[in-house]
Amino acid sequence: MSFTLRSLFIVAFGSLFCTAAWGQNTAEGDHPPALLPLASEPAPKIVAYAPLAEPLARGVAIIPFRTENLRIMPVFGTAAAQVSPRLGHLHVTVDHWPGGWAHTSVDPVIVNALAPGPHKVLLEIADPTHKIMTSTTVDFVAPQRKADEQHAH
Structure with a gap:
């Protein structure tokens, strides 16, 4: 059971971190536009x-x-x-x-x-x-x- 909760926490934290990092980079203009x-x-x-x-x-x-x-x-x-x-x-x-x-x-x-x-x-x-x-x-x-x-x- 603890393995499942730990895995779920890691996935949730990773998703939150990636979403925050993506929003930060696009707001700063570090990534070129798609076209x-x-x-x-x-x-x-x-x-x-x-x-x-x-x-x-x-x-x-x-x-x-x-x-x-x-x-x-x-x-x-x-x-x-x-x-x-x-x-x-x-x-x-x-x-x-x-x-x-x-x-x-x-x-x-x-x-x-x-x-x-x-x-x-x-x-x-x-x-x-x-x-x-x-x-x-x-x-x-x-x-x-x-x-x-x-x-x-």
Whole structure:
């Protein structure tokens, strides 16, 4: 029983000490804010990979990508464009369609129901105000599917 009370006292005291120390340091300004004003940072880059073969055989393009010098997040507006590390999202356009979408996560880009044949997916890095910073295009060919595979789920 005394072991349990002693352990509980140590945890409670530690929590109180850490909370007081954290509040003291943040009040004194010893810690930087979570987001810093944007300074001179290297330009963002995007690296996209070929779609995964198995889903592509079913007419689904799963396109893995990575970014450098930019974090993909669902944030928008002029204030978000001024923070460091740099924040942004992707604009995705398929086969020069007039419409596209904003991709706001680090998950692969997924395009469904592709017809057999050649396709182009344009991936543009945009800042939180939708200003395009850089881009890359992924070219690939969706293979012809057998009639029974087209209706299988």
